[in-house]
Amino acid sequence: MALLKDDELDRLFNEKKILPRDYYMRIRTNAKSGTKYEQKGLTAEGDEGHIFAIALRKNRLDPFDFSIILRYRDDGMDLWYNLARYNGRSHKHSNKLEGTSFYDFHIHKATQRYQESGLKIESFAEVTNRYNSFAGAVDAFIEDFNFVVEGLESTKLLREFGVG
Amino acid sequence: MDIELLRSEFKAKVCDEINLQVEGIERFIIHTPFTFDDGDHFKIVLKRRGAGWVFSDEGHTFMHISYEDINLDTTTRQEVIEKALYTYSVKNEDGELISVIDNGSYGDALFSFIQGLTHISDVTYLKRERVRSAFMGEFRTFIEEALPEERVVFEYHDPNHDPTALYPVDCYIKTETRPIFLFAIPNDAKCRDTTIEMRYFENLNISFSPVAIFQNQEEINRKVLARFSDVCEKQFPSIQSAKERFNKFLIPYGMN
Numbered sequence: 001m002a003l004l005k006d007d008e009l010d011r012l013f014n015e016k017k018i019l020p021r022d023y024y025m026r027i028r029t030n031a032k033s034g035t036k037y038e039q040k041g042l043t044a045e046g047d048e049g050h051i052f053a054i055a056l057r058k059n060r061l062d063p064f065d066f067s068i069i070l071r072y073r074d075d076g077m078d079l080w081y082n083l084a085r086y087n088g089r090s091h092k093h094s095n096k097l098e099g100t101s102f103y104d105f106h107i108h109k110a111t112q113r114y115q116e117s118g119l120k121i122e123s124f125a126e127v128t129n130r131y132n133s134f135a136g137a138v139d140a141f142i143e144d145f146n147f148v149v150e151g152l153e154s155t156k157l158l159r160e161f162g163v164g
Numbered sequence: 165m166d167i168e169l170l171r172s173e174f175k176a177k178v179c180d181e182i183n184l185q186v187e188g189i190e191r192f193i194i195h196t197p198f199t200f201d202d203g204d205h206f207k208i209v210l211k212r213r214g215a216g217w218v219f220s221d222e223g224h225t226f227m228h229i230s231y232e233d234i235n236l237d238t239t240t241r242q243e244v245i246e247k248a249l250y251t252y253s254v255k256n257e258d259g260e261l262i263s264v265i266d267n268g269s270y271g272d273a274l275f276s277f278i279q280g281l282t283h284i285s286d287v288t289y290l291k292r293e294r295v296r297s298a299f300m301g302e303f304r305t306f307i308e309e310a311l312p313e314e315r316v317v318f319e320y321h322d323p324n325h326d327p328t329a330l331y332p333v334d335c336y337i338k339t340e341t342r343p344i345f346l347f348a349i350p351n352d353a354k355c356r357d358t359t360i361e362m363r364y365f366e367n368l369n370i371s372f373s374p375v376a377i378f379q380n381q382e383e384i385n386r387k388v389l390a391r392f393s394d395v396c397e398k399q400f401p402s403i404q405s406a407k408e409r410f411n412k413f414l415i416p417y418g419m420n
Binding site (some may be wrong): 032034035036037039055057059060061062065067069071080082085087090091092093094095096103108119120122123124125 | 185193195197199201202203204205206207222223224226227228230231232233258259260
């Protein structure tokens with residue numbers, strides 16, 4: 001895999017990402033048969049031409065067990081990478097390089113140092129107080145990664161459209 | 165060395181790594197040091213079921229695996245999962261992994277459960293994309309070992325005809341005759357894109373020799389490969405094949 005450096009990652013995080021006008025219809029989670037979770041995915045193009053996707057996961061048995069994932073497509077290799085994950089408070093997390101552990105709502109983010117150490121790109125995570133529910137995590141995610149709906153000023157709207 | 169002291173310290177420190185936290189009525193989160201490969205710990209819950217107790221992941225393991233967008237319905241992955249379930253006495257109840265605790269054997273049940281979760285989560289290492297990523301690295305290493313540095317330009321683009329690099333070439337090789345435009349082909353998408361690029365260069369009447377090294381030529385869609393073969397005569401079906409025959413191929417180009 002091509003190494004994504006921290007400055008490149010920051011540019012990808014901050015790149016304006018355009019959601020289609022009917023995103024609210026396309027982002028409601030559906031139950032996946034044979035599992036205990038619901039899921040949904042949606043692609044969004046960045047204004048620098050990069051392709052991103054939002055992947056939603058929500059556990060039906062535990063409202064604190066969820067994940068909202070920012071995916072990025074490396075066109076050259078036709079591979080998808082998880083650049084960030086907004087997780088709930090259903091499990092502990094340990095940062096291998098820093099030696100820290102916690103059991104709380106947390107955000108995974110891709111880093112250069114973890115890639116260089118041969119670890120998974122999004123292995124580093126930090127505790128967050130930006131949300132304490134799936135819906136709150138979706139709001140924070142949309143705001144933090146600069147998602148906008150084509151033609152609208154603000155996209156802090158997903159909960160209004162029944163997401164979460 | 166005091167063996168008994170070592171034993172007691174060892175047991176105390178290992179036991180310290182496992183903890184039980186109340187979270188609900190007759191429901192406990194079990195904290196262990198065992199993790200997925202991204203640092204998230206396995207989700208293990210001890211909860212009452214009927215007259216007894218079970219360990220459960222409450223569906224988290226399969227949800228976590230899905231973060232990699234993996235299809236668990238392939239034969240190979242299903243076999244890995246079924247084998248792990250059977251070997252470690254774990255049940256799959258509609259996506260929830262369960263281990264029943266018999267006769268208060270919490271320790272045995274917990275460690276079997278953890279081994280089951282570990283083996284099941286290892287299906288992510290069968291993901292084809294991991295193999296594809298390794299292929300591009302192998303391709304580059306192969307070229308760097310086969311050719312002198314001054315003859316090779318990776319990620320080349322024609323500065324005159326393609327200043328914005330819309331048609332990049334994986335590897336441009338300077339020879340004594342005409343240059344070689346070498347492409348690494350891991351999949352159908354890249355094969356299609358490369359066909360377009362080669363046609364572009366043909367239309368510009370640029371003198372070059374198109375060459376391709378596939379990750380596995382047999383996996384390319386037949387129609388895609390047929391269209392590609394119209395524009396690229398020289399193809400190595402795999403890196404192994406290239407290692408065996410590339411040097412001989414270069415002789416007419418005044419190299420080797």
